[in-house]
Amino acid sequence: MIPLDLHPSGRHFLQIPGPSPVPDRILRAMSLPTIDHRGPEFAGLGKKVIAGLQQVFQTKHPVAIYPASGTGAWEAALANTMSPGDALLMFETGHFATLWQKMALRLGLKPEFLAVPGTDAETGLPNAWRRGVDAALIEQRLRADTQHAIKAVCVVHNETSTGVTSDIAAVRRAIDAARHPALLLVDTISGLASADYRHDEWGVDVTVSGSQKGLMLPPGISFNALSPKALEASKHAKLPRSFWAWDEIVEMNKGGYWPYTPNTNLLYGLSEALDMILEQGLPAVFARHQRWAEGVRAAVCAWGLPIQCADAAVYSPVLTGVVTPAGVDADALRALIHARFDLSLGTGLGKVKGRMFRIGHLGDCNDLTLMAALSGVEMGFRLFGVPMAGSGVAAAMEFFASHPQQQPLQAAA
Numbered sequence: 001m002i003p004l005d006l007h008p009s010g011r012h013f014l015q016i017p018g019p020s021p022v023p024d025r026i027l028r029a030m031s032l033p034t035i036d037h038r039g040p041e042f043a044g045l046g047k048k049v050i051a052g053l054q055q056v057f058q059t060k061h062p063v064a065i066y067p068a069s070g071t072g073a074w075e076a077a078l079a080n081t082m083s084p085g086d087a088l089l090m091f092e093t094g095h096f097a098t099l100w101q102k103m104a105l106r107l108g109l110k111p112e113f114l115a116v117p118g119t120d121a122e123t124g125l126p127n128a129w130r131r132g133v134d135a136a137l138i139e140q141r142l143r144a145d146t147q148h149a150i151k152a153v154c155v156v157h158n159e160t161s162t163g164v165t166s167d168i169a170a171v172r173r174a175i176d177a178a179r180h181p182a183l184l185l186v187d188t189i190s191g192l193a194s195a196d197y198r199h200d201e202w203g204v205d206v207t208v209s210g211s212q213k214g215l216m217l218p219p220g221i222s223f224n225a226l227s228p229k230a231l232e233a234s235k236h237a238k239l240p241r242s243f244w245a246w247d248e249i250v251e252m253n254k255g256g257y258w259p260y261t262p263n264t265n266l267l268y269g270l271s272e273a274l275d276m277i278l279e280q281g282l283p284a285v286f287a288r289h290q291r292w293a294e295g296v297r298a299a300v301c302a303w304g305l306p307i308q309c310a311d312a313a314v315y316s317p318v319l320t321g322v323v324t325p326a327g328v329d330a331d332a333l334r335a336l337i338h339a340r341f342d343l344s345l346g347t348g349l350g351k352v353k354g355r356m357f358r359i360g361h362l363g364d365c366n367d368l369t370l371m372a373a374l375s376g377v378e379m380g381f382r383l384f385g386v387p388m389a390g391s392g393v394a395a396a397m398e399f400f401a402s403h404p405q406q407q408p409l410q411a412a413a
Helices: 024-030 040-057 070-079 095-106 135-144 168-177 228-234 246-253 264-280 282-303 330-341 367-384 392-402
Strands: 013-015 063-066 087-091 110-114 150-156 183-187 206-210 222-226 319-323 343-347 356-360
Touching: 013 356, 013 367, 024 264, 040 063, 040 222, 040 264, 063 070, 063 246, 070 095, 070 183, 070 206, 070 222, 087 095, 087 135, 095 110, 095 150, 095 183, 110 135, 135 150, 135 168, 150 168, 168 183, 183 228, 222 228, 222 246, 228 246, 264 282, 282 319, 282 367, 282 392, 330 343, 330 356, 330 367, 343 367, 356 367, 367 392
Parallel strands: 013 343, 087 110, 087 150, 150 183, 183 206
Antiparallel strands: 063 222, 206 222, 319 356, 343 356
8 A cells, every 4th residue: 555645756747637736826825724704705705706717617697616526516517407307418428428427317317328329440449439529419319309308418528538629519509400498518627727618608508617627726616607597497497406506506606605614725726726817818728728738649649649539620628548559558557657757647437448548738737747747658658568659758849849838828926
């Protein structure tokens, strides 16, 4: 057993796709003394973080904040909008879409799971786990639902298990083209504050997200961004809910408070994270993540290995999945890299376990952080005997050197 107080020299390289490394600036904010969550000082904090989150979600409507993980926010989205036995249309894009579907079953709902059919010839992996949501399949199924039995369409924006970012605007267009009244529920737990996301413009009814990815916080806060249509649906939904209920949260949030004890010090950190993101501006944040992703993909291509996402149009700016050659146990490779170089990489999950690993490039990161991670991977390949077509480190170095950041970051306050 590894002792919990083991601290090798230097910093651990945490290059999983979340929880992401927490900036020192946020850690310092979280260390402030806890205040009275019913006092006037707290009300100012509450109003500030809600207003900041509205900017990040790109919405003018309420954002409910829970002291919970993203899984809790999944449940909140369903419990506030659905009634027992309601039909859902969900789309399989990877492990987290699958977990959300399993939750719907456990809540007594009737999810139908659509997927891109077939097996990928290059890797032998399911096509559904290498591609994004196919909006045409959603439109086709909704057109067939002439009785409007389907109450919601549920999709994952940035599938953390595969590195695929689906086109949410296309899903909204598909629902509208089918003239169907279904709600649109979207998980952007790993996408928020790293990949472009527009709750209002894309016509999303409930957006689910969490604190530990692009917001650069520890786990423990999750969110539901709400549309007026979703709030109206919640008035008629019959699934039981108390802790997750939107009505009390939205009402008390108007004054900056919560109907229960919020996680005060994480909200300090959230306030600081929002300052950091909004000081830079969302376009600069999104461009930075896209650039990092391109540099990492340059390395994977130079190694001659397949990228888990098979459609270049929906490459994730948050993480890159790397498929290992047949016969190479990706988890054993990860374990060697961790032991030798103190570098954590994301494991393959569900149907791709053992066949791939994930490199996170999100949050508190920079070019040299990624170069170190890629060096650790390449050294691990050599030690493990993984054949490479060329040096991914050299390819990434060339990319970052020849593609400087186009929008320089503003100095921290």
